Protein backbone atom coordinates (compact mmCIF):
# COMPACT_ATOMS: atom_id res chain seq x y z
CA UNK A 380 0.00 0.00 0.00
CA UNK A 381 1.33 3.41 -0.98
CA UNK A 382 -0.38 6.70 -0.17
CA UNK A 383 2.03 8.91 -2.15
CA UNK A 384 1.72 10.16 -5.72
CA UNK A 385 4.85 9.64 -7.81
CA UNK A 386 6.98 12.72 -8.62
CA UNK A 387 5.68 12.56 -12.23
CA UNK A 388 2.07 12.46 -11.05
CA UNK A 389 2.68 15.43 -8.70
CA UNK A 390 4.31 17.38 -11.52
CA UNK A 391 1.35 16.70 -13.81
CA UNK A 392 -1.11 17.82 -11.09
CA UNK A 393 0.87 20.98 -10.35
CA UNK A 394 1.05 21.85 -14.00
CA UNK A 395 -2.77 21.50 -14.34
CA UNK A 396 -3.23 23.60 -11.20
CA UNK A 397 -0.97 26.39 -12.47
CA UNK A 398 -2.37 26.30 -16.01
CA UNK A 399 -5.98 26.40 -14.81
CA UNK A 400 -5.20 29.24 -12.39
CA UNK A 401 -3.54 31.17 -15.20
CA UNK A 402 -6.44 30.56 -17.61
CA UNK A 403 -9.40 31.04 -15.27
CA UNK A 404 -8.06 33.30 -12.50
CA UNK A 405 -7.91 30.81 -9.64
CA UNK A 406 -6.80 33.38 -7.08
CA UNK A 407 -9.73 35.71 -7.61
CA UNK A 408 -12.34 35.88 -4.87
CA UNK A 409 -15.07 37.38 -7.03
CA UNK A 410 -18.73 36.41 -7.02
CA UNK A 411 -18.27 33.76 -9.70
CA UNK A 412 -19.45 33.45 -13.29
CA UNK A 413 -21.95 35.80 -14.82
CA UNK A 414 -22.57 33.78 -17.97
CA UNK A 415 -22.26 30.34 -19.51
CA UNK A 416 -18.87 28.95 -20.50
CA UNK A 417 -17.64 30.09 -23.89
CA UNK A 418 -16.16 28.24 -26.85
CA UNK A 419 -12.82 29.76 -25.90
CA UNK A 420 -13.06 28.35 -22.34
CA UNK A 421 -13.86 24.95 -23.81
CA UNK A 422 -10.95 24.96 -26.25
CA UNK A 423 -8.62 26.03 -23.41
CA UNK A 424 -9.76 22.95 -21.48
CA UNK A 425 -9.15 20.85 -24.59
CA UNK A 426 -5.65 22.30 -24.99
CA UNK A 427 -4.92 21.43 -21.34
CA UNK A 428 -6.02 17.84 -21.99
CA UNK A 429 -8.81 18.08 -19.41
CA UNK A 430 -11.60 17.01 -21.76
CA UNK A 431 -10.01 13.68 -22.61
CA UNK A 432 -8.10 12.59 -19.49
CA UNK A 433 -9.23 8.96 -19.52
CA UNK A 434 -9.96 8.66 -23.25
CA UNK A 435 -7.45 6.45 -25.13
CA UNK A 436 -4.54 8.37 -26.68
CA UNK A 437 -5.37 7.10 -30.19
CA UNK A 438 -8.53 9.25 -30.06
CA UNK A 439 -6.75 12.34 -28.73
CA UNK A 440 -7.15 11.67 -25.01
CA UNK A 441 -4.47 11.15 -22.36
CA UNK A 442 -5.26 7.48 -21.75
CA UNK A 443 -5.16 7.73 -17.94
CA UNK A 444 -6.71 5.37 -15.42
CA UNK A 445 -9.32 6.48 -12.88
CA UNK A 446 -6.88 7.32 -10.06
CA UNK A 447 -4.59 9.51 -12.18
CA UNK A 448 -7.63 11.10 -13.79
CA UNK A 449 -9.00 11.93 -10.33
CA UNK A 450 -5.68 13.54 -9.32
CA UNK A 451 -5.87 15.90 -12.29
CA UNK A 452 -9.59 16.63 -11.89
CA UNK A 453 -8.88 17.57 -8.26
CA UNK A 454 -6.18 19.99 -9.45
CA UNK A 455 -8.67 21.40 -11.97
CA UNK A 456 -11.28 21.89 -9.23
CA UNK A 457 -8.73 23.47 -6.93
CA UNK A 458 -7.40 25.91 -9.49
CA UNK A 459 -10.65 26.89 -11.23
CA UNK A 460 -12.94 29.21 -9.26
CA UNK A 461 -15.78 28.45 -11.67
CA UNK A 462 -17.22 25.16 -10.42
CA UNK A 463 -19.87 25.21 -13.17
CA UNK A 464 -17.08 24.92 -15.73
CA UNK A 465 -15.40 22.08 -13.83
CA UNK A 466 -18.76 20.29 -13.67
CA UNK A 467 -19.55 20.91 -17.36
CA UNK A 468 -16.19 19.50 -18.46
CA UNK A 469 -16.45 16.49 -16.15
CA UNK A 470 -20.02 15.63 -17.20
CA UNK A 471 -18.90 15.89 -20.84
CA UNK A 472 -15.96 13.57 -20.18
CA UNK A 473 -17.37 10.95 -17.81
CA UNK A 474 -21.02 10.70 -18.88
CA UNK A 475 -20.42 11.14 -22.63
CA UNK A 476 -16.85 10.65 -23.89
CA UNK A 477 -16.28 7.60 -21.63
CA UNK A 478 -19.33 5.62 -22.85
CA UNK A 479 -18.54 6.58 -26.46
CA UNK A 480 -14.91 5.44 -26.01
CA UNK A 481 -15.90 2.19 -24.33
CA UNK A 482 -19.13 1.26 -26.10
CA UNK A 483 -19.25 3.23 -29.36
CA UNK A 484 -18.61 1.68 -32.77
CA UNK A 485 -15.18 2.33 -34.30
CA UNK A 486 -16.72 4.74 -36.79
CA UNK A 487 -18.40 6.83 -34.07
CA UNK A 488 -15.28 6.82 -31.88
CA UNK A 489 -13.05 7.96 -34.72
CA UNK A 490 -15.51 10.60 -35.87
CA UNK A 491 -16.38 12.15 -32.50
CA UNK A 492 -13.77 11.47 -29.84
CA UNK A 493 -10.95 13.66 -31.24
CA UNK A 494 -13.30 16.67 -31.27
CA UNK A 495 -14.67 15.85 -27.82
CA UNK A 496 -11.09 15.73 -26.45
CA UNK A 497 -9.81 18.84 -28.25
CA UNK A 498 -12.69 21.08 -27.23
CA UNK A 499 -14.10 21.38 -30.71
CA UNK A 500 -17.27 19.55 -29.60
CA UNK A 501 -19.42 19.73 -26.45
CA UNK A 502 -21.39 16.72 -25.23
CA UNK A 503 -24.43 16.34 -22.97
CA UNK A 504 -25.80 13.29 -21.22
CA UNK A 505 -29.56 12.96 -21.72
CA UNK A 506 -31.04 10.34 -19.40
CA UNK A 507 -33.40 12.06 -16.92
CA UNK A 508 -37.05 12.54 -17.91
CA UNK A 509 -40.01 14.19 -16.20
CA UNK A 510 -41.16 10.76 -15.01
CA UNK A 511 -37.76 9.03 -14.71
CA UNK A 512 -35.17 10.43 -12.31
CA UNK A 513 -33.80 8.08 -9.67
CA UNK A 514 -35.55 5.19 -11.41
CA UNK A 515 -34.32 5.12 -14.99
CA UNK A 516 -35.60 1.64 -15.78
CA UNK A 517 -38.89 2.93 -17.20
CA UNK A 518 -38.09 5.54 -19.83
CA UNK A 519 -40.86 7.31 -21.72
CA UNK A 520 -38.47 8.16 -24.57
CA UNK A 521 -38.81 5.35 -27.08
CA UNK A 522 -36.60 4.05 -29.87
CA UNK A 523 -38.40 2.04 -32.52
CA UNK A 524 -36.39 -0.18 -34.87
CA UNK A 525 -36.97 0.96 -38.46
CA UNK A 526 -35.12 0.54 -41.75
CA UNK A 527 -31.68 2.14 -41.36
CA UNK A 528 -31.75 2.58 -37.60
CA UNK A 529 -34.01 3.69 -34.75
CA UNK A 530 -36.72 6.34 -34.56
CA UNK A 531 -36.45 8.25 -31.27
CA UNK A 532 -39.42 10.06 -29.71
CA UNK A 533 -39.89 11.83 -26.39
CA UNK A 534 -38.32 14.42 -24.09
CA UNK A 535 -35.29 14.43 -21.81
CA UNK A 536 -35.86 16.94 -19.03
CA UNK A 537 -32.44 17.82 -17.55
CA UNK A 538 -29.42 17.80 -19.82
CA UNK A 539 -26.32 19.56 -18.46
CA UNK A 540 -24.47 21.24 -21.35
CA UNK A 541 -27.64 20.49 -23.38
CA UNK A 542 -28.17 23.96 -24.86
CA UNK A 543 -24.48 24.17 -25.89
CA UNK A 544 -23.95 20.56 -26.93
CA UNK A 545 -23.08 19.20 -30.36
CA UNK A 546 -23.48 15.56 -29.32
CA UNK A 547 -25.86 13.78 -26.94
CA UNK A 548 -25.45 10.44 -25.26
CA UNK A 549 -29.03 9.41 -24.64
CA UNK A 550 -31.06 6.42 -23.56
CA UNK A 551 -34.44 5.16 -24.77
CA UNK A 552 -36.81 2.24 -24.33
CA UNK A 553 -36.49 -0.30 -27.11
CA UNK A 554 -38.49 -3.04 -25.34
CA UNK A 555 -41.08 -1.77 -22.81
CA UNK A 556 -41.71 -5.28 -21.47
CA UNK A 557 -38.07 -5.88 -20.51
CA UNK A 558 -37.63 -3.23 -17.76
CA UNK A 559 -34.01 -2.06 -17.46
CA UNK A 560 -33.01 -4.68 -20.04
CA UNK A 561 -35.23 -2.87 -22.52
CA UNK A 562 -33.18 0.34 -22.42
CA UNK A 563 -30.67 1.18 -25.18
CA UNK A 564 -27.97 3.87 -25.32
CA UNK A 565 -27.52 6.07 -28.40
CA UNK A 566 -25.16 8.76 -29.65
CA UNK A 567 -27.18 11.52 -31.34
CA UNK A 568 -25.72 14.56 -33.05
CA UNK A 569 -27.42 17.89 -32.58
CA UNK A 570 -27.87 18.50 -36.31
CA UNK A 571 -29.92 15.32 -36.78
CA UNK A 572 -33.45 16.17 -38.01
CA UNK A 573 -35.92 15.81 -35.12
CA UNK A 574 -33.56 16.96 -32.33
CA UNK A 575 -35.09 19.97 -30.55
CA UNK A 576 -32.89 21.68 -27.98
CA UNK A 577 -34.62 23.70 -25.24
CA UNK A 578 -33.54 27.06 -23.85
CA UNK A 579 -31.30 26.99 -20.75
CA UNK A 580 -33.36 26.98 -17.57
CA UNK A 581 -32.55 28.90 -14.40
CA UNK A 582 -31.00 27.04 -11.52
CA UNK A 583 -29.40 27.49 -8.11
CA UNK A 584 -25.72 26.94 -8.88
CA UNK A 585 -23.14 25.62 -11.36
CA UNK A 586 -24.17 28.71 -13.31
CA UNK A 587 -21.57 28.50 -16.08
CA UNK A 588 -23.03 25.16 -17.17
CA UNK A 589 -26.20 25.62 -19.23
CA UNK A 590 -28.87 22.96 -18.78
CA UNK A 591 -32.14 22.35 -20.59
CA UNK A 592 -34.44 19.87 -22.26
CA UNK A 593 -33.73 17.85 -25.38
CA UNK A 594 -36.69 16.52 -27.35
CA UNK A 595 -36.67 13.90 -30.07
CA UNK A 596 -39.39 14.02 -32.71
CA UNK A 597 -39.24 11.14 -35.16
CA UNK A 598 -35.47 11.45 -34.96
CA UNK A 599 -33.80 8.78 -37.10
CA UNK A 600 -30.56 7.55 -35.50
CA UNK A 601 -28.41 5.10 -37.53
CA UNK A 602 -27.95 1.65 -35.98
CA UNK A 603 -24.17 2.31 -35.90
CA UNK A 604 -24.85 4.95 -33.23
CA UNK A 605 -26.14 2.44 -30.68
CA UNK A 606 -23.83 2.14 -27.68
CA UNK A 607 -22.82 -1.49 -27.18
CA UNK A 608 -25.95 -3.41 -28.17
CA UNK A 609 -29.73 -3.10 -27.96
CA UNK A 610 -30.92 -3.69 -24.39
CA UNK A 611 -27.60 -2.84 -22.70
CA UNK A 612 -28.32 0.86 -22.10
CA UNK A 613 -28.86 0.37 -18.36
CA UNK A 614 -25.41 -1.20 -17.98
CA UNK A 615 -23.75 1.41 -20.23
CA UNK A 616 -25.31 4.21 -18.16
CA UNK A 617 -24.33 2.64 -14.82
CA UNK A 618 -20.76 2.24 -16.09
CA UNK A 619 -20.59 5.93 -16.98
CA UNK A 620 -22.15 6.82 -13.61
CA UNK A 621 -19.37 4.85 -11.89
CA UNK A 622 -16.82 7.14 -13.55
CA UNK A 623 -18.88 10.22 -12.79
CA UNK A 624 -19.54 9.34 -9.13
CA UNK A 625 -15.84 8.69 -8.57
CA UNK A 626 -13.86 11.02 -10.83
CA UNK A 627 -16.21 13.99 -11.34
CA UNK A 628 -16.35 14.37 -7.57
CA UNK A 629 -12.57 14.75 -7.41
CA UNK A 630 -13.31 18.29 -8.64
CA UNK A 631 -15.23 18.82 -5.40
CA UNK A 632 -12.14 17.74 -3.41
CA UNK A 633 -10.31 20.60 -5.11
CA UNK A 634 -13.17 22.92 -4.20
CA UNK A 635 -13.01 21.78 -0.55
CA UNK A 636 -9.26 22.44 -0.49
CA UNK A 637 -9.79 25.93 -1.92
CA UNK A 638 -12.51 26.56 0.66
CA UNK A 639 -10.18 25.62 3.52
CA UNK A 640 -7.50 27.98 2.17
CA UNK A 641 -10.04 30.81 2.04
CA UNK A 642 -11.26 30.06 5.58
CA UNK A 643 -7.77 29.79 7.09
CA UNK A 644 -6.78 33.04 5.45
CA UNK A 645 -9.91 34.81 6.72
CA UNK A 646 -9.66 33.35 10.24
CA UNK A 647 -6.04 34.55 10.48
CA UNK A 648 -6.74 38.09 9.30
CA UNK A 649 -10.24 38.89 10.62
CA UNK A 650 -10.05 40.35 14.13
CA UNK A 651 -12.82 40.56 16.74
CA UNK A 652 -12.56 41.15 20.49
CA UNK A 653 -8.97 42.27 19.91
CA UNK A 654 -7.72 39.02 18.38
CA UNK A 655 -7.79 36.94 15.20
CA UNK A 656 -11.01 34.89 15.06
CA UNK A 657 -8.94 31.77 14.27
CA UNK A 658 -7.84 31.93 17.93
CA UNK A 659 -11.42 31.16 19.00
CA UNK A 660 -11.77 27.43 19.31
CA UNK A 661 -15.31 27.40 17.86
CA UNK A 662 -14.04 29.03 14.67
CA UNK A 663 -10.87 26.90 14.46
CA UNK A 664 -12.84 23.70 15.02
CA UNK A 665 -15.13 24.47 12.09
CA UNK A 666 -12.07 24.56 9.87
CA UNK A 667 -10.68 21.42 11.52
CA UNK A 668 -13.95 19.64 10.62
CA UNK A 669 -13.58 20.86 7.04
CA UNK A 670 -10.10 19.33 6.90
CA UNK A 671 -11.33 16.06 8.42
CA UNK A 672 -14.14 15.80 5.86
CA UNK A 673 -11.79 16.57 2.98
CA UNK A 674 -9.10 14.06 3.91
CA UNK A 675 -11.63 11.32 4.73
CA UNK A 676 -13.51 11.87 1.49
CA UNK A 677 -10.27 11.94 -0.53
CA UNK A 678 -9.15 8.58 0.89
CA UNK A 679 -12.51 7.04 0.00
CA UNK A 680 -12.35 8.54 -3.50
CA UNK A 681 -8.82 7.30 -4.10
CA UNK A 682 -9.76 3.79 -2.95
CA UNK A 683 -12.78 3.78 -5.27
CA UNK A 684 -10.66 4.89 -8.23
CA UNK A 685 -7.92 2.40 -7.36
CA UNK A 686 -10.49 -0.42 -7.34
CA UNK A 687 -11.82 0.75 -10.70
CA UNK A 688 -8.29 0.61 -12.08
CA UNK A 689 -7.89 -2.94 -10.72
CA UNK A 690 -11.09 -3.97 -12.51
CA UNK A 691 -12.53 -4.93 -9.13
CA UNK A 692 -16.18 -4.59 -8.13
CA UNK A 693 -16.27 -0.98 -6.95
CA UNK A 694 -20.00 -0.33 -6.41
CA UNK A 695 -19.68 -0.05 -2.61
CA UNK A 696 -16.49 2.04 -2.67
CA UNK A 697 -17.83 4.37 -5.34
CA UNK A 698 -21.12 4.94 -3.51
CA UNK A 699 -19.30 5.60 -0.20
CA UNK A 700 -16.95 8.00 -1.96
CA UNK A 701 -19.73 9.90 -3.77
CA UNK A 702 -21.70 10.25 -0.54
CA UNK A 703 -18.71 11.40 1.51
CA UNK A 704 -17.51 13.96 -1.04
CA UNK A 705 -20.91 15.41 -1.95
CA UNK A 706 -22.28 15.66 1.57
CA UNK A 707 -18.90 16.74 2.99
CA UNK A 708 -18.71 19.54 0.44
CA UNK A 709 -22.15 20.88 1.42
CA UNK A 710 -21.32 20.68 5.15
CA UNK A 711 -18.02 22.49 4.55
CA UNK A 712 -19.69 25.18 2.44
CA UNK A 713 -22.12 25.81 5.31
CA UNK A 714 -19.23 25.95 7.79
CA UNK A 715 -17.37 28.42 5.55
CA UNK A 716 -20.39 30.76 5.54
CA UNK A 717 -20.30 30.76 9.36
CA UNK A 718 -16.54 31.44 9.40
CA UNK A 719 -17.06 34.43 7.09
CA UNK A 720 -20.15 35.67 8.96
CA UNK A 721 -22.13 38.29 7.04
CA UNK A 722 -19.49 38.34 4.31
CA UNK A 723 -20.19 34.64 3.76
CA UNK A 724 -23.74 35.56 2.81
CA UNK A 725 -22.81 38.41 0.47
CA UNK A 726 -22.36 37.42 -3.14
CA UNK A 727 -19.35 39.70 -3.73
CA UNK A 728 -17.06 37.67 -1.44
CA UNK A 729 -17.61 34.46 -3.42
CA UNK A 730 -18.32 32.21 -0.41
CA UNK A 731 -22.07 31.69 -0.84
CA UNK A 732 -21.39 30.32 -4.34
CA UNK A 733 -19.66 27.32 -2.74
CA UNK A 734 -22.98 26.37 -1.16
CA UNK A 735 -24.96 26.87 -4.37
CA UNK A 736 -22.40 24.81 -6.30
CA UNK A 737 -22.16 21.95 -3.78
CA UNK A 738 -25.86 21.29 -3.10
CA UNK A 739 -26.49 19.82 -6.59
CA UNK A 740 -23.71 17.27 -6.00
CA UNK A 741 -26.06 15.50 -3.57
CA UNK A 742 -28.62 15.14 -6.40
CA UNK A 743 -26.92 14.43 -9.73
CA UNK A 744 -25.18 11.11 -10.50
CA UNK A 745 -27.71 9.46 -8.14
CA UNK A 746 -29.02 11.25 -5.05
CA UNK A 747 -27.59 10.71 -1.57
CA UNK A 748 -30.62 8.52 -0.80
CA UNK A 749 -29.79 6.34 -3.80
CA UNK A 750 -26.13 6.05 -2.70
CA UNK A 751 -27.32 4.96 0.76
CA UNK A 752 -29.66 2.46 -0.88
CA UNK A 753 -26.72 1.00 -2.86
CA UNK A 754 -24.52 0.84 0.25
CA UNK A 755 -27.28 -0.87 2.28
CA UNK A 756 -27.75 -3.41 -0.53
CA UNK A 757 -24.01 -4.12 -0.65
CA UNK A 758 -24.15 -4.72 3.12
CA UNK A 759 -26.81 -7.33 2.54
CA UNK A 760 -29.72 -5.26 3.87
Ligand SMILES: Cc1cc2nc3c(=O)[nH]c(=O)nc-3n(C[C@H](O)[C@H](O)[C@H](O)COP(=O)(O)OP(=O)(O)OC[C@H]3O[C@@H](n4cnc5c(N)ncnc54)[C@H](O)[C@@H]3O)c2cc1C
Pocket residue numbers: 470503504505506507508511512513514537538539540585739742743744745746747748749752
Ligand atom coordinates in the same frame (compact mmCIF):
# COMPACT_ATOMS: atom_id res chain seq x y z
C1 LIG B 1 -27.04 20.10 -11.31
C2 LIG B 1 -27.70 18.92 -11.91
C3 LIG B 1 -27.23 18.42 -13.10
C4 LIG B 1 -27.86 17.36 -13.72
N1 LIG B 1 -27.41 16.94 -14.93
C5 LIG B 1 -28.05 15.94 -15.57
C6 LIG B 1 -27.61 15.51 -16.85
O1 LIG B 1 -26.65 16.03 -17.42
N2 LIG B 1 -28.28 14.51 -17.46
C7 LIG B 1 -29.33 13.89 -16.89
O2 LIG B 1 -29.87 12.97 -17.49
N3 LIG B 1 -29.79 14.27 -15.66
C8 LIG B 1 -29.18 15.28 -15.00
N4 LIG B 1 -29.61 15.71 -13.77
C9 LIG B 1 -30.81 15.10 -13.21
C10 LIG B 1 -30.49 14.16 -12.07
O3 LIG B 1 -29.85 13.01 -12.56
C11 LIG B 1 -31.80 13.83 -11.33
O4 LIG B 1 -32.29 15.03 -10.78
C12 LIG B 1 -31.58 12.81 -10.23
O5 LIG B 1 -31.28 11.54 -10.75
C13 LIG B 1 -32.81 12.67 -9.33
O6 LIG B 1 -33.97 12.47 -10.08
P1 LIG B 1 -35.25 13.40 -9.82
O7 LIG B 1 -34.81 14.81 -9.83
O8 LIG B 1 -36.31 12.99 -10.76
O9 LIG B 1 -35.71 13.07 -8.34
P2 LIG B 1 -36.60 11.83 -7.87
O10 LIG B 1 -36.07 10.56 -8.40
O11 LIG B 1 -38.04 12.16 -8.10
O12 LIG B 1 -36.31 11.86 -6.31
C14 LIG B 1 -36.98 12.78 -5.42
C15 LIG B 1 -36.57 12.40 -4.00
O13 LIG B 1 -36.96 11.05 -3.70
C16 LIG B 1 -35.83 10.31 -3.30
N5 LIG B 1 -35.93 8.93 -3.78
C17 LIG B 1 -36.30 8.51 -5.02
N6 LIG B 1 -36.24 7.17 -5.08
C18 LIG B 1 -35.82 6.74 -3.87
C19 LIG B 1 -35.57 5.47 -3.31
N7 LIG B 1 -35.70 4.34 -4.00
N8 LIG B 1 -35.13 5.41 -2.01
C20 LIG B 1 -34.98 6.54 -1.30
N9 LIG B 1 -35.21 7.78 -1.77
C21 LIG B 1 -35.62 7.87 -3.04
C22 LIG B 1 -34.62 11.01 -3.92
O14 LIG B 1 -33.43 10.74 -3.21
C23 LIG B 1 -35.05 12.47 -3.80
O15 LIG B 1 -34.77 12.95 -2.52
C24 LIG B 1 -28.99 16.75 -13.11
C25 LIG B 1 -29.45 17.24 -11.88
C26 LIG B 1 -28.82 18.31 -11.28
C27 LIG B 1 -29.34 18.83 -9.97
